[in-house]
Amino acid sequence: MSELNNTPFYQSHIDANGKIVDFSGWALPIHYGSQIEEHNAVRTDAGMFDVSHMVVTDINGSEAKNWLQKLIANDVNKLKFVGKALYSGMLNDDGGVIDDLIVYRMDEAETNYRIVSNAATRDKDLAQFNKVAQGFDVTLTERPELAMLAVQGPNAISKLSQAKPAWAETLQQLKPFVGADLTEIEAQDWFVARTGYTGEDGVEVILPADAANAFFALLKDNGIAPTGLGARDTLRLEAGMNLYGNDMDETVSPYECNMGWTLALKDERAFVGRDALVAKRKASKEAGSAMKQVGLVLESRGVLRAGMTVTINQGTENEQTGIISSGTFSPSLEHSIAIARIPLSTTEEDTVQVDLRGKGKFVDVRVIKLPFVRNGEKQFD
Template sequence: MTQLKTTPLNTVHRALRARMVDFGGWEMPVNYGSQVDEHHAVRSDAGMFDVSHMCILDITGTSARAFLRIALANNVDKLKTPGRGLYSCMLNESGGVIDDLIVYYFADEMFRIVVNASTADKDISWLSRLNAQGSFGVTLMPRDDLAILAVQGQNAGEKVWRAIPTAQQLGASLNYFHAIHVKNTPFGTLMIARTGYTGENGFELIVESSHITVLWKTLLAHGVRPCGLGARDTLRLEAGMNLYGQDMDENVSPLDAGLAWTVDFSENRDFVGSAALRAKGQRAAFMGLLLHKNPQGNPAGILRAHQKILTAHGNGEITSGTFSPSLQQSIAFARVPTNVSVGDTVQVVIRDKLLPARMVTLPFVRYGKPLI
């Protein structure tokens, strides 16, 4: 039996009696008691997630920008200001998604990407091959010495600055999808990024692994609630944010996963997978799905991944589904024929029953407010 990897906070999670699960080969907390309470803590106040299982990769060298220009479907030429971040997919030659990631620009010869834990080895191997094939000569450096905490919620900023007052002057005015490095904090040098995976205000804090336990305990003392993978999943689904391996993978085009906005065809840029995307185009629509309630006003069932959707234009499939704590309704992401429209009523097969649902625009919730 393969031993699970652990983050530097593993003993902290256990001390808090978290329920631990195997998540892509990592032992991670799914909740610390009530997943629903953790979800609401983020929507109404502030919660924190250990995301140190994700892989940080520094890409350096004089050809770093040219390398990422062909490696990513989004265009790193948009990154002109140090600290600016960009969400992108990394594609194979067939236009399928190898991974989705965030890339940060810090200098012409220094970029940082954060990739998913379950795909890290595959991603590094793929990038190494592209580097060698194109003779870019860049250095790919996994930063195993660093760890990540995500602090998310309406009051995340207030509590982060109280916990790290030395960072407030630089970080309080940080724009969305921007990052800074703050030196000489009680936790060493911090990279503070105004990003997240919940649809709320918040930050992702990258710190040396040796300091992350003290940072966690300091945030805890300032009222930031520990949250696990369960709440992270319901939050990201309400916020309309894709999960790699469910909503897209190597056999799914970003155009069919609601991610066309992350693909930059400008200037006829030839990134890996661009020819396939141009040739195939969009073959499916990707949108939200809201299950109708029963006549008593209660949830009629729970939408789950891989359930079949029957429409007037052909069949589709749920890619991610859950019960939304914010809406008190069952919600999902749906990949359906392109002729299906927002507002259409469709049928979902749940336990051999056909239940009605309505196609809606994503996201379902943003900044604590229902949007449907």
């Protein structure tokens, strides 16, 4: 694994018997023995994920806010106070998704922000940041010296408070999508936010790399289970959350991957990709080719997988097709589920099928509105 990048938690993964795999060039654990047990720990108790491969970029300058207003599709004016977080797509000139990211407001003056973005898209993200920054008074500083640990599950806050009693009051006061600087409580460069990628309560902690392994050990000693990439994927899929490269990419419009709610189009703000996005959406609706994102449920035997074709109204004059972008066996529901892009015109009355083995033997699947599971509870009838 010497050719891979190690996160600051690498030794912790080895000590906890993590099975290390290559994830976008990073050596990360797929599991520590049982993916199912780790999944269930997060749904019912508390687990922790190493997400230090994510890219943290600090933004400062008198035009930092103006730069963000051009860079991303959501509206930075929604960040009404220090610590507030905003989820948004960053689009290309054609209206496709370069990446999805989170922006935090870091000061009162609206001159300091933080972006957390995906590891697999690091190079093109930073290139887009710098391209859009031309002409703006803004400085971009990547923070590779920081580590990041997600602590997720219904007992995540209570167990983290037990491990770090000095944080308890701050953690209890944190509302969803709000972060807090822990410098005065803990030390410089410690930050916590009530965000996550599992559909459960919890936080993500940013901390100095040299404190990573001791922090991991402390949380493990307080009953927070080490959790790998495998459980992270089944948890996020059950929660109906996109994975970049599967459910969205530069060829996919935000409207096609359930990110339409992140588009701030009510004012005239000229963010990158806006004009193409609006024009393509109008054209696809007029042509009857517009797509939408849905959940698929297979309650019979078999597993839905990414890349499988979804057929709607097979054998009729109204036959159409879509595609599965993510699919798996759901540990919480004990049958297969998938995220798919299908024609916008599809209704719940339409017959939807998938050829599981590519041999012309189609099985019926149900179409539901995402998510499948949130806060440990099934979200559909």
